[in-house]
Amino acid sequence: MLMQLARASLWNRKGTVLMTVISLTISIALLLGIDHIRHEAKSSFTSTVSGTDLIVGARSSQLNLLLYSVFRIGNATNNIGWQNYQQVKTHPQVAWSIPLSLGDSHRGYRVIGTNEDYFKFYQYGEKQPLKLAQGKVFAGVYQAVLGSVVAQKLGYQLGEQIILSHGVGSISFAQHKDKPFEVVGILAPTGTPVDQSVHIPLEGIEAIHLGWQGGGMPAPGKGISAEQSLAMDLEPKVITAYMLGLKSKMATFAVQRQLNEFKGEPLSAILPGVALAELWQMLSMVENMLLLITVLVIVATLVGIVTTLLAGLKERQREMAILRAVGAPASTVFLLIELELLLMALLSIGSAFVILVAGLWGFRELLASQYGLFISINPWHDQTGLLLAAVLGLTLLLGAIPAFLAYRRALASGLMVRL
Amino acid sequence: MSAHTDLKIPALELKSLVFSWPGQAALLDIPQLKLEQGQHLFIYGSSGSGKTTLLNLLAGIYPCKYGDILIAGQSMAELSAAKRDQLRASSIGVVFQQLNLIPYLSVLQNVLLVSAFAKKIPQAEQRARYLLQKLGLEQQLWQAPANQLSVGQQQRVAIARALLSQPALLIADEPTSALDHKHRDNFMQLMLSEAELCGTTVVFVSHDPALRAYFKFELDMEQLHKGVQPC
Numbered sequence: 001m002l003m004q005l006a007r008a009s010l011w012n013r014k015g016t017v018l019m020t021v022i023s024l025t026i027s028i029a030l031l032l033g034i035d036h037i038r039h040e041a042k043s044s045f046t047s048t049v050s051g052t053d054l055i056v057g058a059r060s061s062q063l064n065l066l067l068y069s070v071f072r073i074g075n076a077t078n079n080i081g082w083q084n085y086q087q088v089k090t091h092p093q094v095a096w097s098i099p100l101s102l103g104d105s106h107r108g109y110r111v112i113g114t115n116e117d118y119f120k121f122y123q124y125g126e127k128q129p130l131k132l133a134q135g136k137v138f139a140g141v142y143q144a145v146l147g148s149v150v151a152q153k154l155g156y157q158l159g160e161q162i163i164l165s166h167g168v169g170s171i172s173f174a175q176h177k178d179k180p181f182e183v184v185g186i187l188a189p190t191g192t193p194v195d196q197s198v199h200i201p202l203e204g205i206e207a208i209h210l211g212w213q214g215g216g217m218p219a220p221g222k223g224i225s226a227e228q229s230l231a232m233d234l235e236p237k238v239i240t241a242y243m244l245g246l247k248s249k250m251a252t253f254a255v256q257r258q259l260n261e262f263k264g265e266p267l268s269a270i271l272p273g274v275a276l277a278e279l280w281q282m283l284s285m286v287e288n289m290l291l292l293i294t295v296l297v298i299v300a301t302l303v304g305i306v307t308t309l310l311a312g313l314k315e316r317q318r319e320m321a322i323l324r325a326v327g328a329p330a331s332t333v334f335l336l337i338e339l340e341l342l343l344m345a346l347l348s349i350g351s352a353f354v355i356l357v358a359g360l361w362g363f364r365e366l367l368a369s370q371y372g373l374f375i376s377i378n379p380w381h382d383q384t385g386l387l388l389a390a391v392l393g394l395t396l397l398l399g400a401i402p403a404f405l406a407y408r409r410a411l412a413s414g415l416m417v418r419l
Numbered sequence: 420m421s422a423h424t425d426l427k428i429p430a431l432e433l434k435s436l437v438f439s440w441p442g443q444a445a446l447l448d449i450p451q452l453k454l455e456q457g458q459h460l461f462i463y464g465s466s467g468s469g470k471t472t473l474l475n476l477l478a479g480i481y482p483c484k485y486g487d488i489l490i491a492g493q494s495m496a497e498l499s500a501a502k503r504d505q506l507r508a509s510s511i512g513v514v515f516q517q518l519n520l521i522p523y524l525s526v527l528q529n530v531l532l533v534s535a536f537a538k539k540i541p542q543a544e545q546r547a548r549y550l551l552q553k554l555g556l557e558q559q560l561w562q563a564p565a566n567q568l569s570v571g572q573q574q575r576v577a578i579a580r581a582l583l584s585q586p587a588l589l590i591a592d593e594p595t596s597a598l599d600h601k602h603r604d605n606f607m608q609l610m611l612s613e614a615e616l617c618g619t620t621v622v623f624v625s626h627d628p629a630l631r632a633y634f635k636f637e638l639d640m641e642q643l644h645k646g647v648q649p650c
Contacts, residue, residue: 001535005524012523318518324480325515326580327508327536329501414475415513415592 024348051123057241059266079238113205135185145185203234341399430620436486450646464640479503508537512581519577520565
């Protein structure tokens with residue numbers, strides 16, 4: 001009965017109710033959307049690299065090492081010796097390794113010097129390996145494999161020649177013009193920083209820096225041409241970092257300690273999972289702020305709704321008196337107002353879900369192709385139910401104000417309401 | 420309903436009923452009033468004489484703190500607020516001056532509203548249809564929203580609602596004030612004859628002395644305070 005009344009009453013005021021539901025829908029969709037993106041960001045963030053047991057670089061903080069080796073942000077404090085790397089590779093626990101040599105860029109995108117093991121062993125997400133969308137892995141010194149975003153944003157095709165720059169700014173004054181690289185492969189999108197990288201062989205890194213001294217360009221005419229350098233010894237002397245896969249996870253901490261205590265040079269070995277979690281903790285502050293703001297938006301919306309209800313109470317006094325006259329207890333008045341609010345809130349939650357899923361579905365392609373973001377269209381997470389229960393609870397709590405006022409008025413004013 | 424079976428129990432009985440608003444002199448002080456089953460009483464009173472308060476007390480909206488009101492033998496003073504609400508649903512019908520109906524419910528839903536709160540009204544729907552028909556409301560109006568009816572029609576629906584549960588007592592608070600002369604006459608006759616059929620006792624309050632003519636018994640507020648009995 002009360003349900004029938006509430007429905008009929010809402011229908012009777014459908015204009016106001018519609019606006020109320022729209023405003024509540026927007027704020028709930030915002031809340032769910034932010035929460036969803038938070039989850040997706042976290043999962044995509046923490047799945048940037050997987051399957052790697054240790055990342056090793058010159059002695060530095062673990063965040064710094066993580067940032068430059070995995071996220072291609074910032075710079076290494078120092079390089080590490082190639083010979084020492086060769087020595088670590090022979091460690092009985094090491095199953096595989098990926099060398100990384102950083103420091104150059106191409107139009108703002110980082111260049112990674114590495115070898116074919118990168119394409120064999122690098123994993124992200126749920127231990128997914130890298131896949132080539134087009135072409136093949138580099139085989140020659142002056143060949144490059146592009147991340148999907150680099151290829152798409154700069155419009156590169158297979159076979160095109162690209163020129164690398166020294167340093168990592170998007171505008172560089174020192175360019176390796178004499179040694180262009182040929183695009184031989186383009187990777188499939190991964191939603192990780194790999195998409196934004198240009199991969200070339202370690203020998204290529206070595207070759208473009210031949211004749212450079214003390215970090216400066218060779219004097220004009222003194223440079224070594226591309227052909228000349230091919231005949232020279234291109235084995236690298238130093239690299240920036242390397243990733244290790246171990247035969248047994250159990251050995252991770254032992255190997256980490258051995259590397260941290262390495263006699264040849266000061267090294268830092270980090271567990272990517274632990275470092276990612278630590279980095280996420282710092283970033284999640286921002287996310288939590290965002291969520292807090294959304295919660296405040298909801299509160300503001302609800303306060304607005306309650307204000308509307310309060311303003312409308314006087315008009316409904318007659319209605320309440322009639323209910324009292326036919327024998328409704330005063331509590332019916334309270335329950336009716338709360339029930340109406342509950343119905344509006346449930347309607348808003350429903351439409352917020354529809355809008356959100358439709359939006360995510362509609363923008364899925366765009367987000368994936370333009371931003372390399374892979375966002376699931378299902379916005380339901382473990383604590384979404386709790387979040388929505390909190391929204392409903394808050395609605396009922398704030399709704400108790402007009403409901404209680406109406407209840408008190410119904411008790412005091414009796415049946416014969418003066419209009 | 421006991422009032423229907425035992426004629427010795429008055430349908431309405433007031434015993435030294437005193438009511439005052441906090442910090443004010445007594446607004447009502449009625450030593451005694453007894454109405455038999457089926458008796459129709461006209462109470463005349465100017466505005467401010469406590470008519471409305473009396474009706475709220477009779478309907479069980481306000482608690483009676485001093486004295487007692489008995490509806491078909493049931494003492495109100497003994498009852499909790501919730502029990503009084505229940506008693507009102509099953510034993511008391513109320514008709515207001517105007518705007519008796521919930522605008523967004525249909526005519527039939529408005530009449531049946533009582534059955535949602537009363538204990539159990541046998542064949543409520545059938546009775547609702549019967550009453551509406553008898554009160555001259557055509558069937559095509561029954562599903563229409565109440566606010567599409569004329570004031571006269573609305574007041575007739577209000578009678579049907581008030582009498583649905585065959586209450587012991589019908590309370591009417593100037594129900595004709597919004598009606599013109601012709602409709603008023605029609606309304607009074609319909610209301611009183613239906614009440615008579617139900618064996619319902621009527622307490623009709625108005626400041627319009629012209630309505631006296633419809634009643635066998637009349638009292639004004641002053642007489643009530645003196646304990647004069649209708650005879």
